[in-house]
Amino acid sequence: MSFLTIKYALFLFIAILIYYIFPKKYRWITLLISSYIFYYISSKFLTIFLLISTITIYLAGLFINKINISEKQLSKNIKPEEKKQYKNNIKKQKRLIVLLTIIINFGILGVLKYSGFALNNINHLLSIFNTPPMPIMTFVLPLGISYYTLMALSYVVDVYRGKLKATKNFGKLALYLSFFPQMIEGPISKFDQTAKSLYEGHKFKIDNLIYGISLIILGVFKKLVIADRAGIYVNNIFKTTPHGLPMFLGAILYTLQIYAEFSGCMDIVLGSGKMFGVNLPENFKRPFFSKSIQEFWRRWHITLGAWIKDYIFYPISLSKLNMKTGSFFKKHLPKSLAKFLIVAFPLLFVWLYNGIWHGASFKYIAYGLYYYILIMIGILLAPLLLKIRTKLKINQENIIYKIYEMLRTTLFVVIGMMLFRSHSLMTFIKSFMNLFKKGPINIMDFGLKPFDFIVLIIYIIALIIIGIYQEKGIVIYDKIKKQNIFIKYLIYFVAIISIIILGIYGKGYDTSSFIYGQF
């Protein structure tokens, strides 16, 4: 069920109505039922996979809990010399449980999402040796599997790490994993980020409702007016990959499209949650104000970055192998090089995973590696750049320097997005080369009229101005809230009318689905 349908609006309305009709104690149950109905409508029998994930992490949590309790009780009766051995055994048991849960959950994701890609490549290899190919099966992906699998694993690992106490209530855990607004494109929330908010029976507050509706309106605006408008140009550009400016503009507009679309979808998700009083974590924080690639990834798809950091970067960084090689490097290599090599190994996995999470193709692996290389070059060049800055007496706090950094970061992101949007790695290379070739400056030939460009430019200007205020810590919604009722309604009025008149929807335009929905 797409967010941009009357069906979803109706579903949300009924779910909210039922939620508040029930006594507070039972409100979370209504959410759980609504979420499963939503999931079933969207995925039918594939709901079984969501259930399997829930059951595995529920049982894993309970087992780990049980081991922890018996550990406490038994450790009192164990002799001190056996304690270490005993603790190691316990750790092993717990690790085994976590490992099994990871294998089952990533196994499902792997088979459904990546087996086609893997088998395709294996067949490619086999063909070299004239061996008959293996049959390839393509699967329909259960809704949000890339998102909820990560959420499921974060729960188990956090229980294992002792950060969380496993929940005994299956229904509550099922709700954490299936809350319907999160099922299409995340956010990938951790258990301690949303669980409490989901189970608590929230009091009906008109403010929550208005805030939720405001976010949804904003999200719909971003999707229909901006993203889909930019998408018209982008689709035509990436079909023909022209030379020079039109191609570069295509890459810029695709960056704008994916931002407006993904962040717009998040606005709808957060707004839907807010209407139940549920607070979900933010996924975007003005990414184009980033002064470095690292900062960009702390502001763009925040919950994915945070997940990778917690469950890939840290475990690999703190692994025995990495620690050992790290201390070896520190002893035998110059400081800056050692620092570089210590992070190089875990970061390689971080970016490989980031790439492959986005999709099963070499293009996405290259996408992850692109950022990896950029960051590694950044780390490598940092001392040299510092020297240059000091010599030239460049003040890093200078606003012009900051703008330069932001533009530089954005340029790298735009190129990354070009790769992300290209049909394959080869077409990316072709379109990238085309950027530097001379061609006609015929930007009006790709489906957009001057009027459409004006709409997009106004949006970009608004994005910058609002961004500057937000960077200063000003909350725009609070500002609007303080206005008198007439101004407030005028803002909503303009927003709604703009969506209806400027939105790319209906016959003639075909509302495309959210880009991130396929992941």
Place this chain on the structure above:
Amino acid sequence: MIKKIISFIIFIIVTILTLYIISPIFIPKWTKSEDNYITKIVRGYYAEKDNSLDILFMGNSDMYRGMMPIYLWNEYGIASYSYTSSGQRMWTAYYVLEDALRSQNPDIIVFNVDSFNFVNHSSESCYRKAFDNMQLSLTKLKAINDPIYEFSLFDKLSFIFPVLRYHSRISELTKEDFKEAYGYHTFETKGQDMSADIKPFEAKDIYMENRYETVAFPEKTKAYVNKIVNLCKKKDIKLILVELPSGDSWSYAKNQTMTKYAKEKNLPFLDFNLLLDEMDFDWNHDTADGGDHLNIYGALKVTKYMGKYLKENYDIKDRRKDKNYADWFETSKIYNKNRKNLINGV
């Protein structure tokens, strides 16, 4: 709290009203020959004074191309209008009739039965042309909600708020879109779409000759024709079924089916395809597009016959001395001038 609720309700009403009010700006202005003047035909009909028309001509494109209401005015002082739509199906014809009778109470309705056996859907544009400019009324709501159309909820909403359908025109709006959006202006042809093109109909000698073929009257369309008959009966309106010359869509078999139906319902049925000689009709000269539609020359012949038939068989008022119809002389003057210009290719 009550203040908040009231202000919210006002906000909703203002937003909905705004959408309703701006919608006509976005509807394409079908005011030219290539669009068969559909906007002018519909909006011109609403411009007619209430209960001022004595005869209504209804049906599909054959009717707006083949009937000249102004000729009837000039010759007999008959106040008539051709309220039609292109690609019209029987399920549209019925609602257009119902809509027509909201403001007029004619003595006679002349209904062209050309599409009586068309069971397939008409194009989206034909439906939109029939309903976009139709005034919001219970009839319109009934029409767009008729399951026969298979309109989605969004489609239905877009017939009430056409901006939902045509918002993409925002970048191509012209002065005309604003000028023609509001108010109702008399259409000087009283619903006729004039064409001076001539393209002979090649199968003129055979199209009515196949005496072995039979054509059924599908239940799907018959239900709506029955509704038309019943509505006229209920309103005490004399209904005349006609089929204007149409080489492209008519046949002897269709004539037989319709003759039988007219007999059953005790209605007069005039098939002009069998009256060609009496009218001195010439398929080489009187059709604009090879037999599908008539041009102004063919229309004149058909209207002459129609006028004579009406005068001989019905008691129709001559309105030329009625002060309330004084503006018809002015309209007739404009029409005659335009017609002359069209013939002379100006």
